[in-house]
Amino acid sequence: xxxxxxxxxxxxxxxxxxxxxxxxxxxxxxxxxxxxxxxxxxxxxxxxxxxxxxxxxxxxxxxxxxxxxxxxxxxxxxxxxxxxxxxxxxxxxxxxxxxxxxxxxxxxxxxxxxxxxxxxxxxxxxxxxxxxxxxxxxxxxxxxxxxxxxxxxxxxxxxxxxxxxxxxxxxxxxxxxxxxxxxxxxxxxx
Amino acid sequence: xxxxxxxxxxxxxxxxxxxxxxxxxxxxxxxxxxxxxxxxxxxxxxxxxxxxxxxxxxxxxxxxxxxxxxxxxxxxxxxxxxx
Numbered sequence: 001x002x003x004x005x006x007x008x009x010x011x012x013x014x015x016x017x018x019x020x021x022x023x024x025x026x027x028x029x030x031x032x033x034x035x036x037x038x039x040x041x042x043x044x045x046x047x048x049x050x051x052x053x054x055x056x057x058x059x060x061x062x063x064x065x066x067x068x069x070x071x072x073x074x075x076x077x078x079x080x081x082x083x084x085x086x087x088x089x090x091x092x093x094x095x096x097x098x099x100x101x102x103x104x105x106x107x108x109x110x111x112x113x114x115x116x117x118x119x120x121x122x123x124x125x126x127x128x129x130x131x132x133x134x135x136x137x138x139x140x141x142x143x144x145x146x147x148x149x150x151x152x153x154x155x156x157x158x159x160x161x162x163x164x165x166x167x168x169x170x171x172x173x174x175x176x177x178x179x180x181x182x183x184x185x186x187x188x189x190x
Numbered sequence: 191x192x193x194x195x196x197x198x199x200x201x202x203x204x205x206x207x208x209x210x211x212x213x214x215x216x217x218x219x220x221x222x223x224x225x226x227x228x229x230x231x232x233x234x235x236x237x238x239x240x241x242x243x244x245x246x247x248x249x250x251x252x253x254x255x256x257x258x259x260x261x262x263x264x265x266x267x268x269x270x271x272x273x
Contacts (some may be wrong), residue, residue, distance in 0.1 A: 035257035051247040084247055091254030122244050137196035152247035174239070175203050181238035 003064040010063065010072040021079065028076070029083050031058045051152030055080040074161045081151030085128070088150055092124040123184065130183045134176065140164070141172045145180070148173055195228075202232050207239055 006027055012020035035057055039049055044090045059076050099118070127149060135142035143162060148169075155173070157168040202221045206214050214236070222229040 033255040036252045038255055040252045049248055049252045051245070051251060054251070078228065084251060087254045088246055088250060092249065124246055133191075137191050137193045141200075149243060149245050150247065152245040152251075153235055158247060171204055172200075174207070175235065177243045178235040178238040179201070179266070180243060181241040182234050185238070 004067075005061060006062040006076075007064040007067050007072070010068070010075050013075055014071060026077055027062065028058065028079055029087075031062055032080060032083060032087070035061075044085045051084065052154070052157060055151075058113055076153070077153070077157075077161055078147075081147050081153065084152070085146055085150035088124055089128045092121045092128075096125060110130060120134065126184050126187060127180055134179070138172075141176050144172050145176050198228060199231050199235070202228070203235050203239075206232060206236060 008026065009020045009024045009027075013024065032054065035054055036049070036142065039054070055077055059073060063072060063076065086143065099121075108188070131142055131145055134145065140162065144158055147158045148155075153161070155166050155169050158173075159169045162169070202218070205221065205248055206217055218229050218232065222232070
């Protein structure tokens with residue numbers, strides 16, 4: 001992989017070139033998937049993957065470190081979080097579909113108990129569904145949810161990326177969480 | 191729901207959650223000024239306040255990424271993605 005290509009695409013994105021994101025996504029996606037696969041193969045019991053570490057490693061591998069700056073890094077993390085959202089939602093959809101079809105689930109079930117796994121799948125799909133509604137009324141708050149929930153970023157990382165205070169992230173995240181929980185509760189007992 | 195309505199709910203929710211629970215009803219009386227749907231929405235959120243929501247990325251991302259045929263297969267060169 002030419003590190004120059006991703007570096008140039010990040011620079012294009014910063015200048016507002018609309019097609020840069022479309023070209024960037026498959027490259028970042030392939031690298032995230034490769035690294036995650038690598039992690040799975042070398043996994044030790046009880047060792048949890050750190051999403052931020054994975055994204056950092058992808059950034060170091062894909063981006064020419066001599067020709068980059070912190071803004072590129074922020075953009076890269078933003079793109080990675082969008083991709084992680086897609087990866088997790090696609091996964092949850094497949095799980096839900098195979099459950100409906102009664103097909104044997106071939107994925108590794110050992111990491112979580114079946115009940116936890118089903119709850120998580122349902123939660124991911126429900127949040128994906130209501131997050132677009134939140135984006136319509138508060139785009140920044142929806143971004144915070146995307147970065148924290150799907151991207152696994154900490155309060156401080158989210159604040160740095162969005163250039164807002166950690167206090168704002170904490171408050172917006174607390175309210176979004178309460179709202180998401182309320183929406184999920186209403187779905188279970190309408 | 192409009193962005194303005196959401197901003198009002200957020201402001202009142204934030205202020206209410208800073209106050210001890212016994213003070214909240216009186217605060218909501220004055221902050222919502224008789225707007226019952228507004229108050230109802232803030233109370234609905236306050237009931238869920240403090241609930242945690244853990245990112246599924248740490249536990250599920252590696253497994254999810256190992257699925258064959260992920261999003262990359264949908265993105266032929268030139269496909270328009272993103273907002």
